[in-house]
Amino acid sequence: MFYPEKRRNSMARRSYPTDLTDAQWALITRHFQPERRGGRPRQTDRRAAVDAIFYLSRTGCQWRMLPADFPPRGTVWWYFRRWRLDGVWVRLHRNFRVAARVKAGCRSDPTVVIMDALELFGRNMNRGDSHEGGGVIHPFEEDGPCQHLCRQRFGHGFRSILTRD
Template sequence: MRKKYETDLTNEQWEVIAPLFVNMRKRKWEKRELVNAVLYLVKTGCQWRNLPHDFPPVFTVHSFYRRARLNGLWDKILEHLVKLTRQRAGLSEEPTQALIDSQSVKTTGAVEQK
């Protein structure tokens, strides 16, 4: 049993995203531990080689992170969480409106020269 970190997912948080990992192949390390290691890296900003030794090996975590990025898994997790948050707020899953703000600025080429 490893030390618990502030960045670790709770059981409830893991249950929300766990179904998104079903298509990944079985590994020596639990997917939750790999996700916790990635969250630790993102939250603390530590270098890969400084990942605490009670997490899975750095090479394993980096390989998992890279494959998940290339497969679009991180984007799928984010989309899933946004939809869930919108549902819980009583909104439709997809936004129905968008606001765009713009500002016009004169460039130096448009200024009259005297």
């Protein structure tokens, strides 16, 4: 019988191009919650979870296709969701954006951003129209959602907002 948990524990972890170096991990480790006092001790290494999240982000693979030498996908998903809700990813992005601006000799906060809007069109399935069973595209009859992208002078993403008219 196949037990993926046993395989994960018995295998030596491979190195991937998306893995953080020791210097990179030292820069970001303070943003992730420390070990809590009391309760059950943590069994998953935070760095391994971050490496798995970066692997998923860079390769674009599905959660179910996460290589077996990373922590289990449910654990990685739990950490990703928790850090997203805690605002860890936004703080990391903000800190690195400020560091890049200061290194380039600019103020830490941008004074000017470039904003672009993109209206998203899709199928209007509620109209009752049908075209080979899939509905008809009516791009100009109804306003769809609009995505607003703000970028700084160096091209770094500043903010992305999705609105519905």
